[in-house]
Amino acid sequence: MSHMFTGKPFPPMKNDLILRAARGEATDKVPVWVMRQAGRYLQEFQDVRNKHPFFEICRTPELACEVTLQPLRRFNLDAAIIFSDILVVPQALGMNVEMLPGKGPHFTEPLQVPEDLEKLKSDVNVKEELGYVMDAITLTRHKIEGKVPLIGFSGAPWTLMSYMIEGGGSSTLSKAKKWLYVYPDESHRLLQLLTDVIIDYLVAQVQAGAQMLQLFESHAGILGYGLFCKFALPYLRQISEKVKAALTASGLQPVPMTIFAKDAHFAIEELSASNYEVLGIDWTVKPATARRIAGPKVTLQGNLDPCALYASIEDLRKLVKEMIQKFGTQNYIANLGHGIYPDMNPEHLAAFVDAVHQYSEDMNLSTS
Numbered sequence: 138m139s140h141m142f143t144g145k146p147f148p149p150m151k152n153d154l155i156l157r158a159a160r161g162e163a164t165d166k167v168p169v170w171v172m173r174q175a176g177r178y179l180q181e182f183q184d185v186r187n188k189h190p191f192f193e194i195c196r197t198p199e200l201a202c203e204v205t206l207q208p209l210r211r212f213n214l215d216a217a218i219i220f221s222d223i224l225v226v227p228q229a230l231g232m233n234v235e236m237l238p239g240k241g242p243h244f245t246e247p248l249q250v251p252e253d254l255e256k257l258k259s260d261v262n263v264k265e266e267l268g269y270v271m272d273a274i275t276l277t278r279h280k281i282e283g284k285v286p287l288i289g290f291s292g293a294p295w296t297l298m299s300y301m302i303e304g305g306g307s308s309t310l311s312k313a314k315k316w317l318y319v320y321p322d323e324s325h326r327l328l329q330l331l332t333d334v335i336i337d338y339l340v341a342q343v344q345a346g347a348q349m350l351q352l353f354e355s356h357a358g359i360l361g362y363g364l365f366c367k368f369a370l371p372y373l374r375q376i377s378e379k380v381k382a383a384l385t386a387s388g389l390q391p392v393p394m395t396i397f398a399k400d401a402h403f404a405i406e407e408l409s410a411s412n413y414e415v416l417g418i419d420w421t422v423k424p425a426t427a428r429r430i431a432g433p434k435v436t437l438q439g440n441l442d443p444c445a446l447y448a449s450i451e452d453l454r455k456l457v458k459e460m461i462q463k464f465g466t467q468n469y470i471a472n473l474g475h476g477i478y479p480d481m482n483p484e485h486l487a488a489f490v491d492a493v494h495q496y497s498e499d500m501n502l503s504t505s
């Protein structure tokens with residue numbers, strides 16, 4: 138499929154606002170996108186989803202491309218994120234994952250004891266196992282016609298490890314955390330295996346056309362400071378450093394990288410010094426505190442409470458204005474503090490996006 142496009146240059150960029158903000162360059166308005174912007178709150182996504190199982194959409198570049206582009210047709214977003222899931226990496230390691238409608242991910246054979254690590258593939262060729270993601274990225278880079286940059290992503294090692302052990306959602310993650318206390322050496326072995334695959338995967342995504350990368354450490358908060366510093370942070374640092382080095386070595390310009398470690402308010406300082414251009418902030422953090430601890434250099438992304446989209450459009454606009462006043466209009470990318478929920482009214486997302494642009498443009502004009 139990707140062979141259709143081999144060697145064909147991508148269309149020129151028309152809007153690079155998010156890349157400028159990520160690199161700390163001046164912007165005349167704040168760029169905005171939304172985590173999970175392609176998804177069930179859109180009828181056109183539901184129409185595709187009713188015809189195809191979740192992972193079939195991920196594995197079919199034409200379908201993944203279509204649902205990636207859907208939100209861009211409705212909203213003035215400043216980025217697209219490739220449609221996929223963080224759990225394609227455990228699949229590439231040989232694990233069987235299903236997406237149960239209304240319930241979420243389900244691993245048929247989660248890891249139970251360290252001996253189960255032997256069942257995982259040890260030298261994964263990401264271009265073979267996950268080539269469909271790279272094909273979807275290349276196709277989408279062409280079809281997006283330079284309208285906005287395309288973000289690639291991966292789950293971070295600890296978050297993937299916790300799914301591989303829990304086998305699905307969990308509020309305590311006690312099975313996965315038990316490994317950290319009882320089998321620390323084997324936990325590090327698994328985290329390093331995941332790290333190696335994630336590095337190759339992110340590099341391949343940029344080679345395929347991704348213009349920015351986001352790492353989702355969705356299960357950061359439950360670790361607390363001590364475990365986070367031991368079992369998450371060192372791998373997050375390895376990933377940013379090695380991805381950049383590998384891109385440079387392959388003759389490509391490194392792209393801006395975002396770390397979104399949900400509920401890791403305790404590690405803002407450490408994360409800001411981890412070689413990521415952008416730090417994602419969840420809605421529980423006070424913007425001024427995030428900026429004070431992160432320092433002036435890193436670009437912040439976030440952090441409206443996803444439930445704020447339930448508010449009236451009038452109230453929502455006030456909340457957006459306050460958020461931008463607190464973060465400021467520079468070194469900042471507006472987003473929700475986590476993914477958008479499936480029962481959201483798309484008109485409220487439109488109001489969110491437009492309010493970000495309008496207020497930030499006004500604020501820039503009045504201070505210049």
Ligand SMILES: Cc1c2[nH]c(c1CCC(=O)O)Cc1[nH]c(c(CCC(=O)O)c1C)Cc1[nH]c(c(CCC(=O)O)c1C)Cc1[nH]c(c(C)c1CCC(=O)O)C2
Binds near residue numbers: 171221223242
């Ligand atoms: C933890 C995590 C997962 N997946 C992801 C994360 C990290 C972000 C976060 O913390 O929310 C990341 C993800 N998942 C999906 C995307 C696509 C791109 C986008 O953001 O629009 C992205 C970036 C599609 C999806 N991933 C999923 C859906 C819905 C599934 C369906 O259509 O049946 C979509 C559109 C399913 C999924 N996938 C996952 C869960 C827990 C679930 C079930 C919960 C839910 O249904 O929202 C794992």
